[in-house]
Amino acid sequence: MTIEPVHLESLKKISGPKGWIDDQADMSGFLQEPRDKYQGQTPLILLPDSTEQTARIVRYCAQYKMPIVPQGGNSGLVGGAIPTGEILLSLKRLKAIRQQDASNLTMTVEAGCILSHIQELAKNMGCLFPLSLAAEGSCMIGGNISTNAGGVNVLHYGNMRNLILGLEVVLPNGEVWHGLGGLRKDNTGYDLKQLFIGAEGSLGIITAATLKLSPYPHEKQTAFVAVRDPEAAVDLLTIARNISGDCLTAFEIIPRVGIDMVTGNMPNVRNPMTQAYDWYILLECTSSLSRDLLNLEAVMERILSAGLEEGLILDGVIAKNNAESENLWHLRENLSEAQKFEGGSIKHDISVPISAIPAFLIEAARVVEAAIPGARAVPFGHLGDGNLHYNISQPKNMAKQDFLDQWENLNRSVHDVVDKFSGSFSAEHGIGRMKTDDMLRYKSKVEMDMMTKIKNTLDPDNIMNPNVIIKHHHHQKKS
Ligand SMILES: Cc1cc2nc3c(=O)[nH]c(=O)nc-3n(C[C@H](O)[C@H](O)[C@H](O)COP(=O)(O)OP(=O)(O)OC[C@H]3O[C@@H](n4cnc5c(N)ncnc54)[C@H](O)[C@@H]3O)c2cc1C
Incomplete structure (x- = not known):
C-alpha cells in the first residue's frame, strides 16, 4: 500500500511541528518489537497531543480510507502495534x-x-x-x-x-x-x-x-516453596485460597529448568534454597488491614504448614523483608529474559481450567518431545489464573534458526492440546497479527461471525488496525 505524498503532508499539518516523524532512523524504535519477530514499515509516524487532534487525524484517514495502526509502549508480544505500511499513530504524547x-x-x-x-x-x-x-x-x-x-x-x-x-x-x-x-x-x-x-x-x-x-495493601508476605509436582501445586492453591480469606494476590509456578536458567544467566538473582526440586511456587498475600488487625505472617505460616502436613510442600522460605521479597520476584520476572541466553524459544500464552493444569502439562510435554526431541519446556506463570507461559527452549545441540522454523508447527501441536482441555490459545497477550490463523481454527463460526459483524459495523472501511484479530480476507468475505 502506498500513501500519496499529498496525504502525508496534510497529516503532518494536522499533527503540528512536533507531532510527526518520517526519518527512517528516528522511526526504527517504533518499528521493532520485544521479540524481534516483526520488522515494521511505515511512511509516517503521527504523535498527536490531544484527543481532538487524534480525532482530526482519524477523520482525515477515514475520508481517504487510509489505514492506521495505534501504538502505546510497543511491548505487545503478538505484533499488533507493528505497522505493515500503514500510518503509525503513537499515543505517547497523550499523557495528562x-x-x-x-x-x-x-x-x-x-x-x-x-x-x-x-x-x-x-x-x-x-x-x-x-x-x-x-x-x-x-x-x-x-x-x-x-x-x-x-x-x-x-x-x-x-x-x-x-x-x-x-x-x-x-x-x-x-x-x-x-x-x-x-x-x-x-x-x-x-x-x-x-x-x-x-x-x-x-x-x-x-x-x-x-x-x-x-x-493500598501495606502488609505483604511473600513465600517461595518447592512443591512435589503440579498436582500438589493445584492442591496448595486451594489450601491457600481457603486459609487466606481474601488476601492471596499472587500464585506463580516456576519449573526447575526455569530457576536454573535465571540463576545461571542473570546477575544478582539468588535461589534461596540450597537443594534442587522440580517445581516451585511463588505466592504472595497482601492486605490493607494493619498489622494489629491481621497477622499476615501467621496466615502465610498457616498456609505453608498445611502444605507441609499434606505432603505438598517439600521446602520453602518466607521473605523476611522487602529486599528478600524483591529477590524472590526477580526469580520470576527474569524468566523470559533468562531464556534468551539458551538460544531460540518458541512461546505459548495459554490457559486451561486450573484443575486441568497437571494433565495438560503431561500431555503437552509428550507432544513437544515428539515434535522436537530434546526441546526444553519451561512452563511458568500465573497458575492461580490457569495461565501458563508455555515457552519451549531449543534443544542444546540444535541450530537456533532450525528450531525457530518450527514455531508455527509447534504452536499448532500445543494449541491442539490446549483446545482438548477447553483452554485458550491466548490467555493474556491477545491475537495481534501472530494468532489470526488460530482464531479461524479454534473459534467457532458463530463467534467469528459476531466479531466480524462488530468490526464491520464500527469500521466498515477496515482502516483501524487491519489484519489484527480478524484477518482481512475473512473480514471482506463477510462484509
Ligand atoms: C517483559 C514483558 C512482560 C510482559 N508481561 C505481561 C503480562 O504479565 N501480562 C500481560 O497481559 N502482558 C504482558 N506483556 C505484554 C505487554 O506488555 C502487554 O500486552 C501490554 O498491555 C501492552 O501495552 P503497550 O502499551 O506496550 O501496547 P502496544 O504494544 O503498543 O500495543 C498493543 C496493542 O494495543 C493497541 N493499542 C495500543 N495503544 C492503543 C490505544 N491507545 N488505543 C487503541 N489501541 C491501542 C496496538 O495497536 C496493539 O494492537 C509483557 C511484555 C513484555 C515485553
Whole structure:
C-alpha cells in the first residue's frame, strides 16, 4: 500500500511541528518489537497531543480510507502495534492525568501514561492500581486496555477489564465517544467500553480512561516453596485460597529448568534454597488491614504448614523483608529474559481450567518431545489464573534458526492440546497479527461471525488496525 505524498503532508499539518516523524532512523524504535519477530514499515509516524487532534487525524484517514495502526509502549508480544505500511499513530504524547479522586477510588488518565507512573500516582493517593507486569516501565495504559492485560495480580483484582470504569475513544469515523466516568453501577444498555477493552486497536483509538483503584495493601508476605509436582501445586492453591480469606494476590509456578536458567544467566538473582526440586511456587498475600488487625505472617505460616502436613510442600522460605521479597520476584520476572541466553524459544500464552493444569502439562510435554526431541519446556506463570507461559527452549545441540522454523508447527501441536482441555490459545497477550490463523481454527463460526459483524459495523472501511484479530480476507468475505 502506498500513501500519496499529498496525504502525508496534510497529516503532518494536522499533527503540528512536533507531532510527526518520517526519518527512517528516528522511526526504527517504533518499528521493532520485544521479540524481534516483526520488522515494521511505515511512511509516517503521527504523535498527536490531544484527543481532538487524534480525532482530526482519524477523520482525515477515514475520508481517504487510509489505514492506521495505534501504538502505546510497543511491548505487545503478538505484533499488533507493528505497522505493515500503514500510518503509525503513537499515543505517547497523550499523557495528562485528568483527575484523581481518592474518595471515589478513581483516576482518569490519558492513554500514553506509562503503567509504572500510574502505579506511583495511585500510591501517593494512598491507593493501589493493581495491574502489574514485567513490562510496566514501558507499557502504556492505552495499550494495557487494548490488550486487556493480565499480569501477576489477576488472581485477586481481575485483569484490566475489571479495572476500567470509563473510556474515551476516537471511533474509526473520527467521532469521539466521551465515555469517561467513575460509576460502579450503570446499567443503561450495552456496556460499550467492554468492546474496546481487548480490541487491540481494531475498533477505535482509546485516548483516555477512568481507572478503578483499591485501598493500598501495606502488609505483604511473600513465600517461595518447592512443591512435589503440579498436582500438589493445584492442591496448595486451594489450601491457600481457603486459609487466606481474601488476601492471596499472587500464585506463580516456576519449573526447575526455569530457576536454573535465571540463576545461571542473570546477575544478582539468588535461589534461596540450597537443594534442587522440580517445581516451585511463588505466592504472595497482601492486605490493607494493619498489622494489629491481621497477622499476615501467621496466615502465610498457616498456609505453608498445611502444605507441609499434606505432603505438598517439600521446602520453602518466607521473605523476611522487602529486599528478600524483591529477590524472590526477580526469580520470576527474569524468566523470559533468562531464556534468551539458551538460544531460540518458541512461546505459548495459554490457559486451561486450573484443575486441568497437571494433565495438560503431561500431555503437552509428550507432544513437544515428539515434535522436537530434546526441546526444553519451561512452563511458568500465573497458575492461580490457569495461565501458563508455555515457552519451549531449543534443544542444546540444535541450530537456533532450525528450531525457530518450527514455531508455527509447534504452536499448532500445543494449541491442539490446549483446545482438548477447553483452554485458550491466548490467555493474556491477545491475537495481534501472530494468532489470526488460530482464531479461524479454534473459534467457532458463530463467534467469528459476531466479531466480524462488530468490526464491520464500527469500521466498515477496515482502516483501524487491519489484519489484527480478524484477518482481512475473512473480514471482506463477510462484509
Ligand atoms: C517483559 C514483558 C512482560 C510482559 N508481561 C505481561 C503480562 O504479565 N501480562 C500481560 O497481559 N502482558 C504482558 N506483556 C505484554 C505487554 O506488555 C502487554 O500486552 C501490554 O498491555 C501492552 O501495552 P503497550 O502499551 O506496550 O501496547 P502496544 O504494544 O503498543 O500495543 C498493543 C496493542 O494495543 C493497541 N493499542 C495500543 N495503544 C492503543 C490505544 N491507545 N488505543 C487503541 N489501541 C491501542 C496496538 O495497536 C496493539 O494492537 C509483557 C511484555 C513484555 C515485553
